[in-house]
Amino acid sequence: MNSPLVTITLPTYNSTATLVICLKSIFNQTYRNIEVNVIDGGSKDNSIEIAKKFGVSNIKILKGSLLEARHEGVKLAKGKYILIFDSDQILQPDSIERALNLIEGKNLDMLAFGESVYKKDTFIEKLFNLDRRLINRINDLSPLTGVIMPRFFRTELLRKAYENIPKSMFPNTGGPDHAIVYYEARKISKKIGVLPKAVKHIEPRTLIQMWPKFYRWGYTSVDAHFGKYKRLMIQKERFRTGLFTKGLVKESMGSILLLILKGLSFKLGYYIGRLDKRLEIFRRY
Numbered sequence: 001m002n003s004p005l006v007t008i009t010l011p012t013y014n015s016t017a018t019l020v021i022c023l024k025s026i027f028n029q030t031y032r033n034i035e036v037n038v039i040d041g042g043s044k045d046n047s048i049e050i051a052k053k054f055g056v057s058n059i060k061i062l063k064g065s066l067l068e069a070r071h072e073g074v075k076l077a078k079g080k081y082i083l084i085f086d087s088d089q090i091l092q093p094d095s096i097e098r099a100l101n102l103i104e105g106k107n108l109d110m111l112a113f114g115e116s117v118y119k120k121d122t123f124i125e126k127l128f129n130l131d132r133r134l135i136n137r138i139n140d141l142s143p144l145t146g147v148i149m150p151r152f153f154r155t156e157l158l159r160k161a162y163e164n165i166p167k168s169m170f171p172n173t174g175g176p177d178h179a180i181v182y183y184e185a186r187k188i189s190k191k192i193g194v195l196p197k198a199v200k201h202i203e204p205r206t207l208i209q210m211w212p213k214f215y216r217w218g219y220t221s222v223d224a225h226f227g228k229y230k231r232l233m234i235q236k237e238r239f240r241t242g243l244f245t246k247g248l249v250k251e252s253m254g255s256i257l258l259l260i261l262k263g264l265s266f267k268l269g270y271y272i273g274r275l276d277k278r279l280e281i282f283r284r285y
Contacts, residue, residue, distance in 0.1 A: 003033045004080035006096055007155070009073025011066055013041035015087035016050065018202050023054045025090040031097040037076050039069040047087075065220060067177035068170045071162050074155070083152050084178070088202040090118060095198040099152045102193055109157045109189040110150035112141065113198035124210055127261075128203040130254025131240070137251070138242030141192060144235040149182040150192055151199075161185040166228060174220025175266075176233060183232050211265045218269025222277060225270070237263070 008026055012019060026036060037058035038051045051059055062072050070084055081103070083096070099111055114136060117129040140146035161184035173180070186192070204210035225233045239259055243252040 003031075004100070005078060006031070006034050006081045006083060006100070007073075007077035007079030008034060008036045008083045008085050009039065009070065009077060010036060010085050010087060011039045011041065011069040011073065012043060012047045012051070012087050014043045014045045015047045016045040018088045019047055019050050021090055021202075022085075022087050023051065023056070025093075026085075027054060028093055029091065029096045030094045031100065034096065035078060037073050039073045041069060065170060065172050065177070066174040067165075067180065068173075070177060070181070071170065074158055074162060077155055080155055081152060082155050082158055084158075084181075085151065089115075090200040090202065092198055092200075095195065099195050099198070102195055103152065103154075106193060107191070108193045109154050109191040110185060110193075111152040112148045112150045112192065112194045113152065114194060114196040115199045115201050116197070118200040118202045119205070122205045124206055124258075124261075125203055127254045127258040128201075130251045131258045132201075134240055134242065134248055134251040134255045137248060138240070138245065139194065140241045141194070142241075143179070143183045143186040144232060145238070145241050147240065148194065149178050150185065152195070153185065157185055157189055160188055164188075169223055169229075172220060172223050175217030176221050176224045176229070176236065179232060179236055180224060180229055183229070207261065210261065214262045214265040215269035218266035218271075219273040221266075221270055222273040237266075 026034070035058065036056050037060070038056050039060050039062050040048055042061060042063040048059060058076060060072060060076065062069055074082060095113065102108065103111055115132060117125060117132055120126050120129045135147045139148065141148055161181055164184045165180060169180070204213060221233065240255050242248070243255065
């Protein structure tokens with residue numbers, strides 16, 4: 001196998017709590033031909049300083065949406081492949097090497113990275129773990145009903161996917177950004193694979209930590225609920241496919257409870273976001 005450049009694009013915003021362990025996992029990869037770009041949303045903590053200490057020089061400040069930040073990272077990328085990553089995730093040491101072997105060996109266009117929960121100490125973390133076990137067993141790769149979504153793309157495919165997203169979506173879309181990108185990429189190519197045991201996700205430990213995260217997802221999902229992605233959002237807000245499959249009763253119960261808890265804060269954020277948009281229109285007139 002040759003050694004193509006892989007770009008890892010990483011949006012950050014006040015990410016100090018998880019950024020060190022995230023960057024350590026990136027720079028400890030067995031595969032070395034990697035570039036990292038950080039798109040920071042105007043952090044008030046020392047996220048940027050942490051990135052610089054790890055030798056990241058491709059840093060851009062962009063006070064926009066998560067969809068906009070990811071797009072900027074893709075535009076700046078020089079690699080043949082792009083990993084769209086998050087600052088609360090941890091790569092397994094050989095994830096990039098295995099991803100390249102799989103995507104080039106099978107001539108695929110994108111890979112989902114199999115995820116597990118980093119810690120399972122608290123009640124909320126255990127619910128996330130049960131939900132993730134259900135997701136991994138069912139392995140639903142549908143862009144409409146599935147939760148497993150690709151993170152590792154051929155750069156040319158990812159750029160084409162972004163070209164098909166309406167420009168009106170970029171300023172305010174956060175929560176469903178990944179689902180929208182996959183939806184567009186899947187319309188271009190169905191050559192997708194799954195890399196098992198590739199990522200550990202640092203999930204919220206308590207309801208207090210979880211509430212603002214999913215409130216923000218709801219608040220930044222308003223634009224996606226109208227127009228081109230309305231059907232996608234309706235499908236995504238349902239319970240998981242495969243509930244109560246044989247041997248997955250405990251996982252199903254945990255998934256349902258988690259989605260109810262997440263859904264409460266998500267819906268509150270969504271409705272407040274809609275109200276704010278209406279007030280903004282009213283103020284203009």
